[in-house]
Amino acid sequence: MWIATRDTGLILMTKNHLRFFNTTNGLVSNFTHCLNLDYQGNIWVGTNTGISNIMLHYDNERNCIIDSIKNIVLPNLKEINCITSIKNIVYSGTNTGLVSFDLSKLGINKTPPPVYITGLKINNKIVSINSQKINLNYDENNIVINYVGLTYRDASNTLYRYKIKELDTGWIYTQYTAVQYPKLPPGSYSFVVSARNSDGVWSKDYATIGFTIDPPLWATWWAKASFLLVLVLLLYWRLHIILKRERIKVETNRIVTDMQLRELREQMDPHFLFNNLNTLSYLVENKLPDAPIFVNELSKYFRYSLQSRNIEFTELRNELQQAERYIHLLKIRYGNKLLVHWDIKDAMLEYFISNHSLQLLLENITKHNILSEENPLVVEIKTTEQSALIVKNNLQPKAGNEESTGLGLKSIDERYNLLYNKNIKILRTADYFYVELPLLSPYEYENTYN
Amino acid sequence: MNMKTLIIEDELPAANRLKNLLNSIDETIEILGVLPSIEKALDWFSNNAFPDFILMDIELSDGKCFEIFKQVKIPIPIIFTTAYDQYALKAIKLNALDYLLKPIDKGELADALKKIEKTAKPDLSANFSALVDLVNGIKPKKIAIKEASSTRFIDIESIVRLQADSNYTLLFLIDKTKIITPRTLKDYEDILSDLGFFRVHNAHLINLNFVEKYFKDSGTIEMSNGNTIEVSRNKKKELLLKLGIV
Numbered sequence: 124m125w126i127a128t129r130d131t132g133l134i135l136m137t138k139n140h141l142r143f144f145n146t147t148n149g150l151v152s153n154f155t156h157c158l159n160l161d162y163q164g165n166i167w168v169g170t171n172t173g174i175s176n177i178m179l180h181y182d183n184e185r186n187c188i189i190d191s192i193k194n195i196v197l198p199n200l201k202e203i204n205c206i207t208s209i210k211n212i213v214y215s216g217t218n219t220g221l222v223s224f225d226l227s228k229l230g231i232n233k234t235p236p237p238v239y240i241t242g243l244k245i246n247n248k249i250v251s252i253n254s255q256k257i258n259l260n261y262d263e264n265n266i267v268i269n270y271v272g273l274t275y276r277d278a279s280n281t282l283y284r285y286k287i288k289e290l291d292t293g294w295i296y297t298q299y300t301a302v303q304y305p306k307l308p309p310g311s312y313s314f315v316v317s318a319r320n321s322d323g324v325w326s327k328d329y330a331t332i333g334f335t336i337d338p339p340l341w342a343t344w345w346a347k348a349s350f351l352l353v354l355v356l357l358l359y360w361r362l363h364i365i366l367k368r369e370r371i372k373v374e375t376n377r378i379v380t381d382m383q384l385r386e387l388r389e390q391m392d393p394h395f396l397f398n399n400l401n402t403l404s405y406l407v408e409n410k411l412p413d414a415p416i417f418v419n420e421l422s423k424y425f426r427y428s429l430q431s432r433n434i435e436f437t438e439l440r441n442e443l444q445q446a447e448r449y450i451h452l453l454k455i456r457y458g459n460k461l462l463v464h465w466d467i468k469d470a471m472l473e474y475f476i477s478n479h480s481l482q483l484l485l486e487n488i489t490k491h492n493i494l495s496e497e498n499p500l501v502v503e504i505k506t507t508e509q510s511a512l513i514v515k516n517n518l519q520p521k522a523g524n525e526e527s528t529g530l531g532l533k534s535i536d537e538r539y540n541l542l543y544n545k546n547i548k549i550l551r552t553a554d555y556f557y558v559e560l561p562l563l564s565p566y567e568y569e570n571t572y573n
Numbered sequence: 574m575n576m577k578t579l580i581i582e583d584e585l586p587a588a589n590r591l592k593n594l595l596n597s598i599d600e601t602i603e604i605l606g607v608l609p610s611i612e613k614a615l616d617w618f619s620n621n622a623f624p625d626f627i628l629m630d631i632e633l634s635d636g637k638c639f640e641i642f643k644q645v646k647i648p649i650p651i652i653f654t655t656a657y658d659q660y661a662l663k664a665i666k667l668n669a670l671d672y673l674l675k676p677i678d679k680g681e682l683a684d685a686l687k688k689i690e691k692t693a694k695p696d697l698s699a700n701f702s703a704l705v706d707l708v709n710g711i712k713p714k715k716i717a718i719k720e721a722s723s724t725r726f727i728d729i730e731s732i733v734r735l736q737a738d739s740n741y742t743l744l745f746l747i748d749k750t751k752i753i754t755p756r757t758l759k760d761y762e763d764i765l766s767d768l769g770f771f772r773v774h775n776a777h778l779i780n781l782n783f784v785e786k787y788f789k790d791s792g793t794i795e796m797s798n799g800n801t802i803e804v805s806r807n808k809k810k811e812l813l814l815k816l817g818i819v
Contacts (some may be wrong), residue, residue: 394632397656398584401675405590456584460628460634493635495610522611522636 125166127155133168133177135187142187144177150194151175151280161208169203169215172279173195194280194321197222232274232322236281236332240316241300242269257334264307264336271300272318272326280321285314309338377541390487396425402456417455424448431478435542438471439512439562446481446504453489460494467504474562476512477538483531484514484558493519510562511548518556532558543567577624579642582654583609583634591628591677597634597757610635618645626689631655638731642701648778650689650706652682666705667764669717669724673797692722713768718744718754723782727752729768733798735761735778745798747783771810773804781815 126134132153145153152170159167166177171194179189214223243250244267244517245259272281284294285302291311297301315329323436340346399421406414427445429436450463485502494500503515530550539545539561548559576639578595588607592699595602605624608614610633613663618641629638641647653665654671671685703726715726727746736743737758744752746778762772772778773794773813779802784793792804794812804812 300658392655395656397675398587401590401656402586402678404676405586405593408590408593418740456586493610495634521634522640 125158127156127158127168130561133135133158133166136204137185137187139261144189144192149175149191149194151194156203157205159206159208162210167206167208167213167284169206172204173203174213174215184544187525194226196280196321197224216341228327232320233324234274234320235327236272236274236318236320238270238272238283238313238316238318238326238328240268240330240332243267243332244269252332257332259334259336261309261337261339261342264309265303265305266307266334267301267303268314268316268332269301270316270330272320274318274320275472282319283316284381285316286313287314289313307336309336309342311335322571326463373541376537396485398456399452411515413455417452420448420451424452434478436475436563436568437478438472438476439467439476441475442478442481443467443472443504446485449482449485449495457494460496460499461489462499462501464501464503464505466503468506471506471510471512471562474510474564475562475568476562477535480560481512481514481533484560486532488516488556492516493521506562507559510564512560512562514560515555515557518554575603576626576686577603577605579605579627580607581609581627581629581633581638582607582633583630586677587630587654594677594679594682595628595686598615598679598686602686609633609780611638614641615644618647621700623647623649626650626652628652628654631658631661637661640707642705650692652685654687663764663767664704666760667707667713667716668701668704668716669719670704672676680762694695695748716750716764725752729765730780731797732780732784733783734763734780734800734802735765735770737776745796745800747798749798751771771808771812771815773802775805777802784816787813 124136125135128134130150132143132150133155135142135144145223150168150170151173152175154171155168157169157172161167163178168175168177174196176193176195177185177189178191178193181187186299199219200215200217201224203215204218205216207214210222211225214221228547234332240252242373243252245256245263246265247267250257270283270285274281274284280298282296282298283300284296287304289310311333312335313331313333315331317326317329319325337343361401399417403414403417403421404413406417424445427441427448448462453461481504488502489500492500498519500519501517503513507513529541532547536547540546543561543563545561545563547561548557550557550559576599580588580591582591589800592604592607595604606617606619607774608617614633626649627647629641631638631653631654636779638653651670653661653670654675654677655661655672656675662672671688673681673685673732701714703713703717714729716729716732718725718727727744731747733745733747735758736745738753740755742754742756742758742761744754746752758772758776758778762770762778766772769781770778771781779794779796783797784794785797788794791804792809794802794804796802
């Protein structure tokens with residue numbers, strides 16, 4: 124049994140079972156006034172807005188199967204209170220009088236509904252659509268798009284599908300004619316929509332609107348690029364400073380070493396000078412034949428000291444000559460308390476050595492060790508096959524002598540290190556003190572010296 | 574009179590020269606020996622009686638001569654000799670001891686000998702122990718002032734200020750006593766500048782601990798004993814730095 128209701132559509136009552144038919148099933152309206160079975164067994168439903176024609180059949184177990192629901196909506200077909208059909212002719216009583224139509228002539232609406240974008244609201248303000256491309260700021264991202272599909276029949280049953288190509292993977296179906304995107308992230312978008320009329324025919328073309336939401340200033344590519352550039356510049360600048368500081372450090376180190384060495388070289392060693400003058404007084408007062416030789420040696424010694432002040436590296440020949448003078452002067456004062464053994468290969472004489480280094484070593488050795496007849500200080504000076512000069516002495520340190528600071532040796536080492544990336548070797552045992560000074564071949568001297 | 578001496582010197586020419594000089598000044602001086610080292614000197618002192626005076630080189634073959642005083646009390650005058658040893662010289666000056674610089678001048682040696690002849694045997698051991706302290710890095714507490722027949726030791730901390738008076742120097746002490754010494758202010762500046770003293774003026778050396786007031790306008794300072802001292806214009810900045818005002 125079929126029942127037409129005023130607000131819930133149709134109800135089919137079978138033995139113990141109710142089935143509802145309403146707009147969700149395709150009924151034109153839930154406000155049904157009347158129904159009628161035609162000669163084919165199909166149901167005609169009259170509603171407040173039009174007529175629905177439900178085609179159905181019954182299966183073997185007498186279950187009702189709906190084949191299709193076809194809606195007829197016409198401008199003068201409203202508030203249908205009674206309906207009947209004779210063959211193809213349908214008669215209906217409406218609020219405007221009797222309406223009849225020939226079902227066979229009433230074809231389905233095959234016209235695809237054209238679809239248009241009708242309005243655009245950005246941040247709740249209506250914006251006119253002038254161009255196809257709309258540029259928006261990053262904060263203009265609350266967007267409402269209005270659209271409509273034009274159909275001349277049954278407009279309320281127009282179905283729409285839309286999507287933003289860049290965001291949605293599939294179509295979104297709706298009967299509404301507006302869609303809101305409240306918070307679109309920056310990007311380029313194209314919105315497309317199409318409509319379907321109540322007879323299931325889709326629009327031929329899509330309506331489309333494209334718009335671009337600009338990223339905020341700080342997120343634009345050039346902002347990012349500038350940022351990166353600034354970062355790179357900063358890094359470069361920092362690196363530059365670090366390198367500069369490092370250079371300055373090396374340079375300062377060098378200057379300090381320079382100064383220390385120069386100072387040591389320039390020091391006339393007043394103790395040495397005055398002691399020698401005292402000796403000279405003795406030689407002269409006693410008219411000893413050594414006096415002129417002594418004066419000669421002393422002059423040569425100090426002259427060389429003065430002249431070679433600014434030389435960094437010198438030929439071993441020169442350094443040895445100066446050392447010989449120094450030792451000669453010492454021997455006059457100390458006699459056999461000081462013994463020196465030389466073993467120098469001639470080939471090494473043109474090799475280069477840090478200026479004043481041997482001199483400084485000898486000064487240190489004689490200053491810090493006991494010189495006596497019973498325990499003479501023995502110094503060995505020799506060259507090696509490995510291009511080095513060895514200075515070795517027996518250790519007999521003086522009493523109460525403060526430990527040497529080693530400043531002189533350290534600055535010689537720094538000099539070798541800075542200029543030639545070489546080091547001196549220092550070895551101190553219980554019995555002897557041993558220093559190895561690198562000798563540079565003339566080639567090395569020319570090519571590494573900076 | 575027949576004086577006996579001992580030469581402690583490690584360089585033979587220097588020792589020979591001393592011998593010659595002594596002989597040429599006074600033939601009667603008897604040289605008991607020449608010792609080149611601390612070790613030899615100690616050995617000698619343990620076996621012999623002290624002579625009348627000693628000529629002693631500071632730098633000996635086995636160390637500085639001050640090592641000797643750690644072992645032996647020497648009750649006789651010593652004339653130190655040195656070529657150039659600023660630190661040791663300061664110590665010697667602080668203790669008002671005699672010294673000669675090499676090459677040794679015959680006239681200076683003769684003067685030193687005369688001074689020794691004149692003085693009756695003084696007990697000098699106190700001087701030497703202060704010397705040893707100083708060489709060992711212990712800050713000296715006293716300064717020796719030579720007087721006619723004795724040596725007076727004054728607490729350095731009790732000196733308020735020193736004032737130049739031609740070749741003499743006046744010492745103003747905290748107890749208001751005043752001492753006249755036959756040394757120049759420059760001498761005192763040399764030995765006291767490391768010990769909290771500062772030369773504020775050509776004629777004034779002050780103990781910074783006793784500065785009471787600094788007058789900016791007149792450029793003078795008032796010492797705690799009430800004396801007002803003039804400050805040289807070119808010493809002003811350094812003084813303020815030392816006082817921690819700038």
